[in-house]
Amino acid sequence: DAKTTQPPSMDCAEGRAANLPCNHSTISGNEYVYWYRQIHSQGPQYIIHGLKNNETNEMASLIITEDRKSSTLILPHATLRDTAVYYCIVRGTGTASKLTFGTGTRLQVTL
């Protein structure tokens, strides 16, 4: 699976949009971009995934560049409960396709 690069940490004011970038320049054509987050001392929580089109759900939006070499996760109105480590993962398809976790981005939402 392709490797991803994320900034180690970011801050965001509560109520503002949090934009978390991810570089995956070696992504191949059949690999998806997945985002998970891990709140302290909990298991990772699935957020969203996409192949090439932008995606939106109740939690976040995912913007993937046209060349698919990078993406941005957007939390439109960050709250204190969004403070977590956010992981961007590139993954192939299929049940046995593994998730390889990098170091992620530690997002701190402040008052």
Add this chain to the structure above:
Amino acid sequence: GAVVSQHPSWVICKSGTSVKIECRSLDFQATTMFWYRQFPKQSLMLMATSNEGSKATYEQGVEKDKFLINHASLTLSTLTVTSAHPEDSSFYICSAPTGGMETQYFGPGTRLLVL
């Protein structure tokens, strides 16, 4: 989203004893489950892939005789840490894939402390 549970949520044991951790998919069936380990301030590391009805597949460097995995049914996988030592103290997390994209959903984790 799909729900995955783990039991126990935390356990303290003496060195040399064995500890069993259960991972259950509550509202779906999973022929495959994954076991991860996470040390403090580090990322998740995949330990093994649990396969219903067949042997688990272990990642390089993970001792299969120390970390016994049994995928007894389509909703249950167990990880047994045998002869636990203090260095096995960690946060153990399981996941199971479901849905059209086989998205992995994670359990809440089990914190193991070996004294």
